[in-house]
Amino acid sequence: MTRALISVYDKSGIVDLARVFADAGIDIVSSGGTATALQEAGIAVTGVEDVTGFPECFDGRVKTLHPLIHGGLLADRRKPQHVEQMSELGVTPIDIVIVNLYPFEQTRASGAEVDEIIEQIDIGGPAMVRAAAKNHASVAVLTAPEQYADAVDAVRRGGFTAEERRVLAARAFAHTAAYDAAVATWMSELVGDERIDLSLPKTRSLRYGENPHQTAWLSAEGRDGVAHAVQLGGKDMSYNNYRDTDAAVRAAYDHDKPAVAVIKHMNPCGIAVGADIAQAYARAHACDPVSAYGGVIAANRRVTLAMAERLAPVFTEVVTAPDFDDDALEVLRKKKNLRILKVRPDTAGRDITQISGGWLVQERDRVDAPGDLPSGWTHAAGPVADEDTLADLEFAWRAVRSVRSNAVLLAKGGASVGVGMGQVNRVDSCRLAVERANTLGAAVDSDVETAGGAQQSTLSSEKRAVGSVAASDAFFPFADGFQVLADAGVKAVVQPGGSVRDDEVIAAANAAGVPMYFTGTRHFSH
Template sequence: MSGPRIDPSLYRERDVVPIRRALLSVSDKTGLLELGRALADAGVEIVSTGSTAAQLLEAGVPVTEVAAVTGFPESLDGRVKTLHPSVHGGLLADLRLEDHERQLDDLGIRPFELAIVNLYPFAQTVAAGAPAGEVIEQIDIGGPAMVRAAAKNHANVAIVVSPDGYGEIRDALASGGTTLEQRRRLAAAAFAHTAAYDRQVADWMAGETGQADRVLRVEATLSAPLRYGENSHQRAALYTFAEGRGIAQAEQLSGKEMSYNNYVDADAAVRAAYDFERPAVAIIKHANPCGIAVASAKAVDPIASAHIRAHECDPVSAFGGVIAANRTVTLGMAEQVADVFTEVLVAPDFEDDALAVLRRKKNLRILRLPADYRREIREFRQISGGVLLQTADSFDQGVNSAQSDSSAWRLVSGEEVDAATRADLEFAWRACRAVKSNAILLADAGASVGVGMGQVNRVDSCHLAVNRAGARAQGAVAASDAFFPFADGLDVLLQAGVRAVVQPGGSVRDDEVIEAARRAGVPMYFTGERHFYH
């Protein structure tokens, strides 16, 4: 079945459409009275429904109730109000056609030039945990019908679905009407609005019928075009999730515009720093840590302490890096950062004096995280022809979270370690999660001293970590994100003088690896879980 076919030569051009009659039916009453008064003052007849009409009338705004237009009262507890030819004829009549204009006259229907409609709060009702019966009543029927009718007929009718659009309607009243370009843009937003609403309903129904996992829907809104992607010949843009509270929603306080790579590294840095409850700083280069540390126990300025200790892990690599802190940046930390070329600094907040120091670095991008920052609980990765989905690897509380302390670890060689060594092992295990696999991290006193990352075999990662640590490897602890398949990688660490090791275990050659640690007299713990990060 197809729609009607009309000879294009019959259309009359219509750009600016004066607003003489408006239909108002909104659940979100924000700005309603101000808009109603503006319409009334401009001589616009307002037709309205239910609580919208009641609120306008109470405020002294003249309103024609829908029942007076349709000749039928609202019925079935409000389920039927606007589903009537007198409403939809006025919304759908294409007045570019003389025949439509004649039919309206014959039927005694007056056209609308404006519809202000938004829909029942379905998503909010679901989020509030309402029972199914209440949720069902928030499935809007008449609202979407009116929105779609007006949007289809945007040649003649302006449709507004959000209070954000009320300002331009007031401007249109003053300028003589809405333009075709404006109505076309509003129509596009309206169709997106009803599509999103229908998706919310469909997703809820899928959950109610045990089919929630059958379809994956990801919706994001363009936030900003980026100059380019990972390389200058690649196009890129930032899109944000409506409920997102992460690096994409961070407020930029100073510096050059963010790049694609800046966002990737900043997200990795925040992810690493926020793995710790104590004041912590992570310095990232190409999505890998070149230093992670928590504050020393007796530090007067904890976040400055965490930063200088993270920087000391690998000062060469920290040049041109991205820094994240999980506490407010102090003047002390700012002065340290100002001495090193840094691309991005992101934190939950900044002291005024610290911000003044940092802003002197004109190219330094300074980002403030949302006050209610939270990481995503699921992760997507595109592959050719599809998308992979997984729950995020984190140390937060939850069913899919990693062990947050060492209570469940199993000692497989050596003697139980003292409290300081255990604390270092716990730190290394957390910090290791932020390192690309194969990952080896050496730590001492709550700070990384050597990192080996992204190698195709674990032995090379061990060599990298030891080489970067240099003399600091002696007496450090070591963490491995996955098991040692052979003893050779562990031997590199043992020969460098590490004092304790933590790793997942689970290799078919665990006995060989354990024996190597026993011969060296080095305590080694198995966590029973791994932290691959590709």
């Protein structure tokens, strides 16, 4: 390697790399801020304008787009006619390219104005990267500081091998593809086109997928969400850990009050709100402590020492929160296998599911429609519910969104007490919710209810379905499902309504004297 072209926005580590190049006798061509940074470090640099004889112009929009630069990148030195033409045209070959691109995604995510975002659409950078990658038989291309150590090693042993250049080229094309996909998706949103361009580069390999015989990896984009969690302790995350953690975070953040969701196999074992996060955890765990074993926990507030001390005795795969108190971390890190994640939730975007031959795309289901508030509900049957009952109905309605359909959730005092999920008919979901409420719940000391005190682990014999409220994620197609709830002592029900047999269900509620409210909004989840 005799000549390098360096043009980077992210200048992390670039001075050290350039110094290695200079010490090895490699000439460096650079432009703009990169050239300035290298010169200030005492490294000899040839400016791009000195190569092209043409000044940087249009606020830096045109710098490297010139035949004397791209000729040095694209000439195939295996072909004698290319080598001869380079000599005729005065083109000097470039052996290694180090380029990273303008921060388009970060600028877009910051909420910047359109013109500012457009200025971060890199043109010359991707052109150089693609040119070098196409000509990888002659040129090595690096697009990330993580690759610089390999470049140092290559310099010391006389250059990259052909296979190494091929690998770098593949990664470079993936890099520009992801960049262009982000730009194309943003522009499509800007003009109202229905289009999403996907690029799924491997961010990190996972041990396996849902089962050991399936390979898997993580592909992260943007900067928020579970894919960008900061791991503060525990083993590496698995494919199933990521899926359950994402479901848990979404469930916890469906609530405005301090809330905790305990998730197993994408379904909640318990969800609760509380006066503080420790109380919310104790009450969520109490819903179904048997199933909570090996579960994933998400909190929508920072984890305190009080919560950590309650969680520590329970075998848990993952705990996630927006932050953790130092003394809480000290307790949790004693459990070496517990994955501790600091997550900034991502509530934007769409849900994308692959099917054979294509994709299904939909807006993400959120609890933010007018029908998600009691003020938007229709009182359909029974007496008018009192204020406390309405509050429980609202909690149950928010909580049932996170349950896989057919879904029925029983709640009492801002905590789930029974969950019926994933059944192929709604009456079975009603039976399951009642059965789990009456057989699986744990007793919780009264001081936990008021101040987050000690948690009991013994199962309760109380029939918790009695006096609870119920939420159904979709309408009751027949009155039989509602009747299961009424016979179990459920005191109020909220559901979307809209069945052709609504009159039968309403009549059953009136006969039972059970308040029933229609939301007009459905939260069905396969």
